Amino acid sequence: MKIGLLTSGGDCPGLNAVIRGAVLKGVISHTTEFVGFRWGWRGVVERDLMPITRHDVRGLARQGGTILGSSRTNPFEGEGGGPENIQRMLDEEGIDAIIAIGGEGTLTAARRLYDEGGIKVIGVPKTIDNDLLATDYSFGFDTAVEIATEAIDRLRTTADSHGRCMVLEVMGRHVGWIALHSGMAGGAHAILIPEQPQSIEQICEWVESVRERGRAPLVVVAEGFTLPDMTEAHSHKGLDAFNRPRLGGIAEMLAPMIEERTGIESRATVLGHIQRGGEPTAYDRVLATRLGMAAVEAVYDESWGNMVTLRGTEIKTVSIAEATGSLNTVPQSRYDEARILFG
Amino acid sequence: MKIGLLTSGGDCPGLNAVIRGAVLKGVISHTTEFVGFRWGWRGVVERDLMPITRHDVRGLARQGGTILGSSRTNPFEGEGGGPENIQRMLDEEGIDAIIAIGGEGTLTAARRLYDEGGIKVIGVPKTIDNDLLATDYSFGFDTAVEIATEAIDRLRTTADSHGRCMVLEVMGRHVGWIALHSGMAGGAHAILIPEQPQSIEQICEWVESVRERGRAPLVVVAEGFTLPDMTEAHSHKGLDAFNRPRLGGIAEMLAPMIEERTGIESRATVLGHIQRGGEPTAYDRVLATRLGMAAVEAVYDESWGNMVTLRGTEIKTVSIAEATGSLNTVPQSRYDEARILFG
Amino acid sequence: MKIGLLTSGGDCPGLNAVIRGAVLKGVISHTTEFVGFRWGWRGVVERDLMPITRHDVRGLARQGGTILGSSRTNPFEGEGGGPENIQRMLDEEGIDAIIAIGGEGTLTAARRLYDEGGIKVIGVPKTIDNDLLATDYSFGFDTAVEIATEAIDRLRTTADSHGRCMVLEVMGRHVGWIALHSGMAGGAHAILIPEQPQSIEQICEWVESVRERGRAPLVVVAEGFTLPDMTEAHSHKGLDAFNRPRLGGIAEMLAPMIEERTGIESRATVLGHIQRGGEPTAYDRVLATRLGMAAVEAVYDESWGNMVTLRGTEIKTVSIAEATGSLNTVPQSRYDEARILFG
Amino acid sequence: MKIGLLTSGGDCPGLNAVIRGAVLKGVISHTTEFVGFRWGWRGVVERDLMPITRHDVRGLARQGGTILGSSRTNPFEGEGGGPENIQRMLDEEGIDAIIAIGGEGTLTAARRLYDEGGIKVIGVPKTIDNDLLATDYSFGFDTAVEIATEAIDRLRTTADSHGRCMVLEVMGRHVGWIALHSGMAGGAHAILIPEQPQSIEQICEWVESVRERGRAPLVVVAEGFTLPDMTEAHSHKGLDAFNRPRLGGIAEMLAPMIEERTGIESRATVLGHIQRGGEPTAYDRVLATRLGMAAVEAVYDESWGNMVTLRGTEIKTVSIAEATGSLNTVPQSRYDEARILFG
Numbered sequence A, B, C, D: 001m002k003i004g005l006l007t008s009g010g011d012c013p014g015l016n017a018v019i020r021g022a023v024l025k026g027v028i029s030h031t032t033e034f035v036g037f038r039w040g041w042r043g044v045v046e047r048d049l050m051p052i053t054r055h056d057v058r059g060l061a062r063q064g065g066t067i068l069g070s071s072r073t074n075p076f077e078g079e080g081g082g083p084e085n086i087q088r089m090l091d092e093e094g095i096d097a098i099i100a101i102g103g104e105g106t107l108t109a110a111r112r113l114y115d116e117g118g119i120k121v122i123g124v125p126k127t128i129d130n131d132l133l134a135t136d137y138s139f140g141f142d143t144a145v146e147i148a149t150e151a152i153d154r155l156r157t158t159a160d161s162h163g164r165c166m167v168l169e170v171m172g173r174h175v176g177w178i179a180l181h182s183g184m185a186g187g188a189h190a191i192l193i194p195e196q197p198q199s200i201e202q203i204c205e206w207v208e209s210v211r212e213r214g215r216a217p218l219v220v221v222a223e224g225f226t227l228p229d230m231t232e233a234h235s236h237k238g239l240d241a242f243n244r245p246r247l248g249g250i251a252e253m254l255a256p257m258i259e260e261r262t263g264i265e266s267r268a269t270v271l272g273h274i275q276r277g278g279e280p281t282a283y284d285r286v287l288a289t290r291l292g293m294a295a296v297e298a299v300y301d302e303s304w305g306n307m308v309t310l311r312g313t314e315i316k317t318v319s320i321a322e323a324t325g326s327l328n329t330v331p332q333s334r335y336d337e338a339r340i341l342f343g
Helices: A017-032 A041-045 A083-094 A104-117 A141-162 A178-184 A200-212 A232-236 A251-260 A270-274 A283-299 A332-342 B015-030 B041-045 B084-095 B104-117 B141-163 B176-188 B200-212 B250-262 B272-276 B283-300 B332-342 C017-031 C041-045 C083-093 C104-117 C140-161 C177-186 C200-210 C232-236 C250-262 C272-276 C282-300 C333-343 D015-030 D041-045 D083-094 D102-118 D142-164 D176-185 D200-212 D252-264 D272-276 D280-299 D330-343
Strands: A001-009 A033-037 A049-052 A097-100 A122-123 A165-170 A191-192 A218-222 A267-271 A306-311 A312-319 B002-007 B032-038 B049-052 B098-103 B121-125 B163-170 B190-192 B218-222 B265-271 B306-311 B314-319 C002-007 C033-037 C049-051 C097-102 C119-126 C165-168 C191-194 C218-222 C266-270 C306-311 C314-319 D002-007 D033-037 D050-051 D097-102 D121-125 D165-170 D189-192 D220-223 D266-270 D306-311 D314-319
Touching: A001 A017, A001 A041, A001 A083, A017 A033, A017 A283, A017 B190, A033 A041, A041 A218, A049 C097, A083 A104, A083 B015, A083 B163, A097 A104, A097 A283, A141 A165, A141 A218, A141 A267, A141 A270, A141 C272, A165 A178, A165 A251, A165 D266, A178 A191, A178 A332, A178 B283, A178 D142, A191 A200, A191 A332, A191 C097, A200 A251, A200 D165, A232 D314, A251 A267, A267 C033, A267 C272, A267 D176, A270 C140, A283 A306, A283 A312, A283 B121, A283 B141, A283 B176, A283 B332, A332 B015, A332 B283, B002 B015, B002 B041, B002 B084, B002 D165, B002 D252, B015 B098, B015 B104, B015 B283, B032 B141, B041 B084, B041 C140, B084 B104, B098 B104, B098 B283, B098 D002, B104 B121, B121 B283, B121 D330, B141 B163, B141 B218, B141 B265, B141 B272, B141 B283, B141 D272, B163 B176, B163 B200, B176 B190, B176 B218, B176 B314, B190 B200, B190 B332, B200 B250, B218 B250, B265 B332, B265 D266, B265 D272, B272 D142, B272 D266, B283 B306, B283 B314, B283 C191, B283 D083, B283 D272, B332 D200, C002 C083, C017 C033, C017 C282, C017 D330, C041 C083, C097 C104, C097 C282, C104 C119, C104 D002, C140 C177, C140 C218, C140 C266, C140 C272, C140 C282, C140 D266, C140 D280, C165 C177, C165 C250, C177 C218, C177 C333, C177 D280, C191 C200, C191 C333, C200 C250, C218 C250, C232 C306, C250 D121, C266 D002, C282 C306, C282 C314, C282 D142, C282 D176, C282 D330, C333 D015, C333 D280, D002 D015, D002 D041, D002 D083, D002 D165, D002 D252, D015 D033, D015 D097, D033 D041, D041 D083, D041 D200, D097 D280, D102 D266, D102 D314, D142 D165, D142 D176, D142 D220, D142 D266, D142 D280, D165 D176, D165 D252, D176 D189, D176 D330, D189 D200, D189 D330, D200 D220, D200 D252, D252 D266, D280 D306
Parallel strands: A001 A033, A001 A097, A097 A122, A122 A306, A165 A218, A165 A267, A191 A218, B002 B032, B002 B098, B098 B121, B121 B306, B163 B218, B163 B265, B190 B218, C002 C033, C002 C097, C097 C119, C119 C306, C165 C218, C165 C266, C191 C218, D002 D033, D002 D097, D097 D121, D121 D306, D165 D220, D165 D266, D189 D220
Antiparallel strands: A033 A049, A306 A312, B032 B049, B306 B314, C033 C049, C306 C314, D033 D050, D306 D314
């Protein structure tokens, strides 16, 4: 049996651990062969492949990024795209199944390839923001939270030494999990997430109450947070001429607003790409390894069109449809819980 | 309302975060007062108390250890021990309920105090080994795994540079969770846990097969692992005259045995106390904070004799009886999964 | 004897270790008393003092920031400013000498207070950028380099996974030491520092040669780096309406320029305040502790108007004039050395 | 020109960075070729070589250990040993010079090969203990100190939570630099080093005075520390049947002695191999890279029989004789300085 692996979308700590887990599972227990498609779906539609042996995955559990490369190519586009072309390629290359590691877009495309063309595909959910339903946590999230928490720990001493308000922007375009967890872990005085718009007045009230207790306020904000009265124009402030992700978007907007209203000197820090690179935490290495192994198991079970997930302490297989379509947002109860800590 | 807090048994990263979570929850949302019993149950039976204010818990989420101190005192012993004396003390001090943070012994004692004397007590499970049922994970475990994984990462380069076999001993007297997770995360070539006795011949076979693939073998062993033919005397080798935990017990026994049988130079390292001290990971800070908050909630709910636990992503309240009595051992399926990676 | 301590200017890992070293040295070996001036020179001119006991410095070696607070107040300004007012305050408070921990501005002011008013003052150099002459290294620098290097390690995996060019901006307004050392440690493909203006053409040539070798380019740039043809306006691009340090200044300018010229997708990351907060490295803790102890020694030696410095492995006392007036820039030889590694 | 590289003796963080620095320097600026001798001098006497290209050193700055392997083989022994055989091998392999990276034994042997046989050799000092004269610091030392300091930080919370005395054993057979620096950085209450024998009574006095101040004592001891009345037998307690480095030697001896005399529960921790493996700190990466580059420079300068060293901020070339023969011990003044902090 020969399995093709691909990693798609933004990189995420643990991608290589998934690859390693899959290959070791297949090679050792079932003498399966592996190939990697380079640069995500692009390798599929452009037939850009590389063999992956046991030797190639040595030491990959702790290595950030993906040895296969990644891109945002759509498998339904381009000359080699679509189910028919892909099936022909698979037949010619002798590939029996695809394990696609990616976010909502990749998983949805994988499902569609199976539904429309019978492509034998298994999904592995990848979202550093933890925004996919049907999995308790996704790999990479724990690492991102850890890095954001370390940043909060560092910013706190600067805040205290200068009596400043520090505003830290972390990842989270549509959901606020990284902000919620790092904010709780780091003892932030306000956590701002896309699910819970807050007025600038409310934010400044929190900031001032912290100041009144003699402390330097620390605000964690997810990149996707918006003020209720933010106009379209505001929310896109920071998108540069090349239409790339904003550097210093919402945090850079909030810091001067807070300073102006409260008179407390305020500074913005944008963590950016540092959150998604480098070595995964042990938690993410274990989770990613187990998901990779389970994906190969799912191939052996011919569980096409499904994906592997974490439920409690168990790895399960669920329909991709279950995991996509709507977002895993922060529920009100979790935000209320965290809000008590704001003080 | 006034709540008394205590931490009992070996220290564990996250104890202070539980205390902080409880105090913030009580102070901010319900104007509850808190006192801490010093040195675990000893503070209860000896009436050694300290007030804990909001100011006292500042910055505690990231601080290892416990500001209350800990010991292994039994609340049924001593002059002030037993339900009657304790109830009298609580009445005189105006304390309405106790939140007891501790392992199996503490939780069982807490339950007995409630059953036999109606002492209003809520438990918070604390076990760095992750050996308690009824909670998916306990705080401190993630930190211990992270530290053990970093140690494996470091030992690997020494192993490779000298062509040596490194044997790392991690915590786990009765269950092998720390060894299992750190071994998977660090890419160990053999994981030895109490639940799965292995013969020295099997261990040496794994070690030699690693050598044959041109690599330096890395073995992770839980302190409670035993060889099938280990006599009583052997298994206690290393227990010193003061009956204290062995330093370099099983690893120091295995390394020369492996070297003698395989001819591969072998070295033992014992992580020891480093695994249980210092700053908790972000994961443990969040979990411990939530448990502390939920314990106060359980007090308000008068959920006496119960404890708070993690199930999936939710904090639940369960009967202490559910969590004690038998151990949360590594199931066969998880060991089989990990064993595939030994290669 | 009573000594007054103050910390002035931007915070820096190791400030608290200096305070602890000074207090322990004075308290234990000479029964000296200490007071701290709050918020730097502001505490001097506004007579805002706090006693510092041995108990207060417990655990401070590893704590980032400064327990005294800091500001940029000038001791020659304000109602209580100038040598005469300060001497009167010192007399009234029974303070025999001041140890001033700060950068070039603070040291120069300290010297002037001594020259013009005979104020008994000893300086401790503080510059995270390492831009002071007369000391081999200043505390905080090693920590900043370590943090920047970790960021490079993390960015590398993202760069490789996406075939992108990553541009990391680190501190260094006038000198490029942090960029030089972190760039060498992290294996950057180009290091851009204020002392060595490079044309955008040269930068793109380096970037493209990396790409041709099949790697993803990683550029480290000090915040004070300028392109030779940068106009005044450009170089201030990013200074916001409140005249605060630019967020994403030079890196945000360079990334799109590189992308436009080379066609390689490029991303900017600005480390910012994270570099100056949090726990110091062991190196900085030792250096800062020794400097604090030596400053008290210098008080006992009545070495007024001087400062303590590191030379090789020794702590020396030198005239403040030696250390100020000109900058400790990266010499050509060190840049040439690093440039070989760009490849 | 072709240069042969070798790494000898115990592994040390930064060895790979030296190799990388040398190769990049030679390849890029002078089109020099490199080969590596495998397993230290053994590769020389057994003619076990591998080519090292620029591609092979990619990413090595941050990788612990040595890609060449290491051993303690003596180049004057064995069939291929001695200057004549080695010169013949070099001639036949077309190798012009050897860069030997190692400790006192390696450097002395290198010098002897040059003195007795004219072998063109340059030394790079490697000692994690920092026990070589003629260099301010050696690479690997900073990493070891950082790891030991992190261990102290972790042990402190356990000590405080249980009111215990913790005894941490760090590396340092003949000199106490690692104990001195990590003890100062971590705020140890007693630092015990080979250069300064202390009686058990003195140690217990320090421990008790800490207890009296309400704190939990933390003792750092270098593995080579001895009590003044330690017999030969005692000092070798812990050496096992295979004559290998003691696991838990001096710390395991001291902890029960302290407990017995003071009544304070005491625990020993032995850091062991963890100190010498894994990623180097940024400091060590920069130092090692510069030394590797300078060694190639020394080859071009035909500075045979010499070694490269750090003096202040500069890399210098000195005679090997200067660096060997006597040890770089901790001077009395540095111990007195640290002792003030014991309290």
